[in-house]
Amino acid sequence: MDRLARYLPVLDWGRRYDRQAFLGDALAAAIVTVMLIPQSLAYAMLAGLPPVVGLYASILPLVAYALFGTSRTLAVGPVAVVSLLTATAAGTVAAPGSAEYVAAALALALLSGVMLVAMGVLRLGFVANLLSHPVISGFITASGLLIAASQLQHILGVRAGGHTLVDLGGSLVRALPDANVPTLVVGLAATAFLAWARKGLRPALQRLGLSAGTAALLSRTGPVVAVAVSILAVVALGLEARGVAVVGDVPQGLPPLALPPFDPALWAALVPAAFLISIIGFAESVSVAQTLAAKRRQSIKPDQELIGLGAANLAAAISGGYPVTGGFARSVVNFDAGAETPAAGAYTAGGIALASLVLTPLLAHLPTAVLAATIIVAVLSLVDLGALRRTWAFSRFDFAAMAGTILVTLGFGVEAGIVTGVALSVLLHLWRTSRPHVAVIGQIPGTHHFRNVRRHDVVCSPEVLGLRIDESLYFANARAIEAVVQEAVAERPEVRHVVLNCAAVNGIDASALESLELIMHRLHDAGIRLHLSEVKGPVMDRLARSDFVDALTGRIFLSHHEALAELAPETTRDCDAAVRPPIDAGRTFPERTQRGR
Amino acid sequence: MDRLARYLPVLDWGRRYDRQAFLGDALAAAIVTVMLIPQSLAYAMLAGLPPVVGLYASILPLVAYALFGTSRTLAVGPVAVVSLLTATAAGTVAAPGSAEYVAAALALALLSGVMLVAMGVLRLGFVANLLSHPVISGFITASGLLIAASQLQHILGVRAGGHTLVDLGGSLVRALPDANVPTLVVGLAATAFLAWARKGLRPALQRLGLSAGTAALLSRTGPVVAVAVSILAVVALGLEARGVAVVGDVPQGLPPLALPPFDPALWAALVPAAFLISIIGFAESVSVAQTLAAKRRQSIKPDQELIGLGAANLAAAISGGYPVTGGFARSVVNFDAGAETPAAGAYTAGGIALASLVLTPLLAHLPTAVLAATIIVAVLSLVDLGALRRTWAFSRFDFAAMAGTILVTLGFGVEAGIVTGVALSVLLHLWRTSRPHVAVIGQIPGTHHFRNVRRHDVVCSPEVLGLRIDESLYFANARAIEAVVQEAVAERPEVRHVVLNCAAVNGIDASALESLELIMHRLHDAGIRLHLSEVKGPVMDRLARSDFVDALTGRIFLSHHEALAELAPETTRDCDAAVRPPIDAGRTFPERTQRGR
Incomplete structure (x- = not known):
């Protein structure tokens, strides 16, 4: 019934008609x-x-x-x-x-x-x-x-x-x-x-x-x-x-x-x-x-x-x-x-x-x-x-x-x-999301917060490169991420660890998984380990269905701060602001307002 | 040159050939x-x-x-x-x-x-x-x-x-x-x-x-x-x-x-x-x-x-x-x-x-x-x-x-x-993102953290409905968000404020803006104010190019906690776990792990 x-x-409504x-x-x-x-x-x-x-x-x-x-x-x-x-x-x-x-x-x-x-x-x-x-x-x-x-x-x-x-x-x-x-x-x-x-x-x-x-x-x-x-x-x-x-x-x-x-x-x-x-x-x-x-x-x-x-x-x-x-x-x-x-x-x-x-x-x-x-x-x-x-x-x-x-x-x-x-x-949607905003992030001294190095006075470790990806990963932008990581690493010969901050990644498809694996292998060939931080539940569940997590050269950290604490416990220094981040643009609203304060 | x-x-390489x-x-x-x-x-x-x-x-x-x-x-x-x-x-x-x-x-x-x-x-x-x-x-x-x-x-x-x-x-x-x-x-x-x-x-x-x-x-x-x-x-x-x-x-x-x-x-x-x-x-x-x-x-x-x-x-x-x-x-x-x-x-x-x-x-x-x-x-x-x-x-x-x-x-x-x-x-990408995960969120008592009411022991205000949208908003999912909000509100007659938590929204297009405006007007007709919280910079910049921010019946809060503190300062109670959230699924990885602890 x-x-x-x-x-x-x-x-339904007929029975209550009056x-x-x-x-x-x-x-x-x-x-x-x-x-x-x-x-x-x-x-x-x-x-x-x-x-x-x-x-x-x-x-x-x-x-x-x-x-x-x-x-x-x-x-x-x-x-x-x-x-x-x-x-x-x-x-x-x-x-x-x-x-x-x-x-x-x-x-x-x-x-x-x-x-x-x-x-x-x-x-x-x-x-x-x-x-x-x-x-x-x-x-x-x-x-x-x-x-x-x-x-x-x-x-x-x-x-x-x-x-x-x-x-x-x-x-x-x-x-x-x-x-x-x-x-x-x-x-x-x-x-x-x-x-x-x-x-x-x-x-x-x-x-x-x-x-x-x-x-x-x-x-x-x-x-x-x-x-x-x-x-x-x-x-x-x-x-x-x-x-x-x-x-x-x-x-x-x-x-x-x-x-x-x-x-x-x-x-x-x-x-x-x-x-x-x-x-x-x-x-x-x-x-x-x-x-x-x-x-x-x-x-x-x-x-x-x-x-x-x-x-x-x-x-x-x-x-x-x-x-x-x-x-x-x-x-x-x-x-x-x-x-x-x-x-x-x-x-x-x-x-x-x-x-x-x-x-x-x-x-x-x-x-x-x-x-x-x-x-x-x-x-x-x-x-x-x-x-x-x-x-x-x-x-x-x-x-x-x-x-x-x-x-x-x-x-x-x-x-x-x-x-x-x-x-x-x-097509315009695919194009718009094909070049995601990626920020190099550093730590706001004395806090657990990480922000775009171009927008904030933050500290970094020369050996650990933190990249925040501000888009879900799928086929239209998977290759762009490969290129961004590759370029960022090519510019920083001293890097030994790349940590991808995935707090804004709501989903991931097979093309993006393939790209992550390629990124991992390429970084590995260059003597660099790949880590992830702040991976959301649905994305983590998805990754767990592949062998990516087992094969990962680095670790998956609950917070970006934990990653930094583990990978670069002592030596931090001022970020080199002259270093060009791979893709320019954007910042979060709270950040901007905090600056205004 | x-x-x-x-x-x-x-x-370039020819000049250094040896x-x-x-x-x-x-x-x-x-x-x-x-x-x-x-x-x-x-x-x-x-x-x-x-x-x-x-x-x-x-x-x-x-x-x-x-x-x-x-x-x-x-x-x-x-x-x-x-x-x-x-x-x-x-x-x-x-x-x-x-x-x-x-x-x-x-x-x-x-x-x-x-x-x-x-x-x-x-x-x-x-x-x-x-x-x-x-x-x-x-x-x-x-x-x-x-x-x-x-x-x-x-x-x-x-x-x-x-x-x-x-x-x-x-x-x-x-x-x-x-x-x-x-x-x-x-x-x-x-x-x-x-x-x-x-x-x-x-x-x-x-x-x-x-x-x-x-x-x-x-x-x-x-x-x-x-x-x-x-x-x-x-x-x-x-x-x-x-x-x-x-x-x-x-x-x-x-x-x-x-x-x-x-x-x-x-x-x-x-x-x-x-x-x-x-x-x-x-x-x-x-x-x-x-x-x-x-x-x-x-x-x-x-x-x-x-x-x-x-x-x-x-x-x-x-x-x-x-x-x-x-x-x-x-x-x-x-x-x-x-x-x-x-x-x-x-x-x-x-x-x-x-x-x-x-x-x-x-x-x-x-x-x-x-x-x-x-x-x-x-x-x-x-x-x-x-x-x-x-x-x-x-x-x-x-x-x-x-x-x-x-x-x-x-x-x-x-x-x-x-x-x-x-x-x-x-087509599959459009379909996959056309039904975004939306969670009803409540406050973890004693913290500033908000989590899915179905996954965590949280407290809510009966008058304030917090919804976290886990996807960028664009034409393929704009109408789904309209339906989700409408359904969530139809089930909760006591609601007077809806706060959309936008921490995971990386972008917004004209269709989504139109939907947000429709949502706002429809809520207004039902005597409910619409608020946003944790809007990212690029999204905020985009919204500022329309008259949405001026017309908004509610406010834009830097943090979801601030929204709750303002809209429901005194009365909070246990969330009604029996209330069905609009769309089921997902949780964030840190949440799951915290539960495990």
């Missing part, structure tokens, strides 16, 4: 439903799919997540970035508007669902960690710009396309002479209203006498107001006849339940894209879920979240939808409106189902320019160019990863962008 | 020459090239390395693994034996030379660090097996081929009925003699009254003895008429000097292979050079080594050779024979040039089976299956990287093998 409840969290929780969930669901209708239509359009697919993706997937997800307040459904990734991937195998294109979107949901569930069962959630923060941030900024650019065609009432900023821009400029003025008026009016509504609607509602909370919630209904007003305008002013493009007939009714077509060739072609959709969707969703859970001192289980999102995508695949994940804005609304359990998601699904049954005839007259305006205003709020400046100040490495991701995404498309970003951040 | 000497080390150095170098060169003649013929055959190409690759490249290299004793020339990589790469663009094939090998030398020099000038030697020890070790074992299998055709006197063990094996089994018995006799005799000579020749020579040193050096001449005896046997017994394949006419004379043909399409096709050849050749060569330099307390400069090896490959490209690098066995012989400066390499080049002028007519009657035997005995000595067992005992992660490299190399070829190995070791 406990095991079952782990995979079906509904069995009237109070129901009221909170129902109110939140009503508000999220109103917010989700225009969003799901708009994101389906962004994905190049019929608008109704967005509605379908907002029904069963929400029920599936309610059963399997661990976040109390995450609101699942179509989101901007995943819609763009869907458009890119489906566009490589079929023409937008074709039945094959819709089938490709279904296949992406299916593959993504299978991958997410598999990663959850195998506990592989860590894969999402490969997306470093600068890469995600850069990717979202760049894809926000790409998405906004791709929607300008609907505002202008023209056709344009392309997967890069240059292609899109060129296509738009060429199409500019064909712009439809009534469409432009509707589109710009909607954009202006929605941009104002994000910031200005809430204080305006408060001035009308609404409470702060109610005003905050109602301010999220801007898109619905824009949708309703624009439908009225189209009908009243006969704008369709004046060239304003509308959504057109939306099939009325519930989503069709059917297994996606069996098409291994199509699946094979979409596997890489489905993998990107899965990990990007997961990374974004988990981050939202964790932030909201923390506010109520709850916690989520990332591996079970994989299963929850996987189930949602499988549900999308069998009910005419396309890939979904947790959305930021609507989850915050759900949370603020008082959702208490995942049941709120199921009630939202009910609301969208009702809309599919009842409201679809009205949507036929909805201008696509208004949907485009919804998307543009939503994604531009995600563009954060200031992050470039902050990241530059913090670290050139992280800046390089972020800037690389942005440039490649804008210049070569979303898939190239995310792959470049991940490769860059992994 | 100093700057010039950095790029041309010959300007008679003593000349004698040492000349003797070493004579012995290495004798050893190198059969090796260079054999490895050219392994690379699918005419044997004379091996001689050409052992002349100018050695002179170039003598001018630009930093190792005093590294012996450069054709080596087994690089020859196999050359065969694989050239085989994809041309048929072995064709002029295009030879041109492809030249192009590989050219590209590899350009890449190595470029990496040297840009100081990118760190790229070789991506080859972890288990990957190199597994790759050499697997390619040794592949090479040995590929040479069995010459021992059997048949034709067989393939780039994987399965293809090679199948091809050999099918060809078995055509085996030539005289060839088999010659081949097995040579293999048996060479295998014995590796171990048995030296004691035998010592029993004959030679000194240990002389015996050791002469024992390396086994291959030359086999070559000479087999040539005599072929001529005396008329073995060619009985179907024993021989090397055939070898052009007499010095290598032709010519720029390699300008062929951008060919170069583009060979770039990935040339890159693999470059980094594998460099990694192997640097490891040999460092080991030998250490024995005399010398040091080498890895970035200048890139330039030296690059120059050697460029020299090979303009003199009819193919890719070269530093060889292990011949460098050891060079060292043992008393080489004192890189001039020994230049003298060896002179010896090989002399052989090309004088000895080539004799080589026409050399059986290819003897060359194959030379290769088989040499590469099987590199096969180290015991390393699998040792690595398994040391770490499952490293074992997985090694086993993966071996299996993919044997099953899918050398290029797939090395790429898989690198990808595996990087």
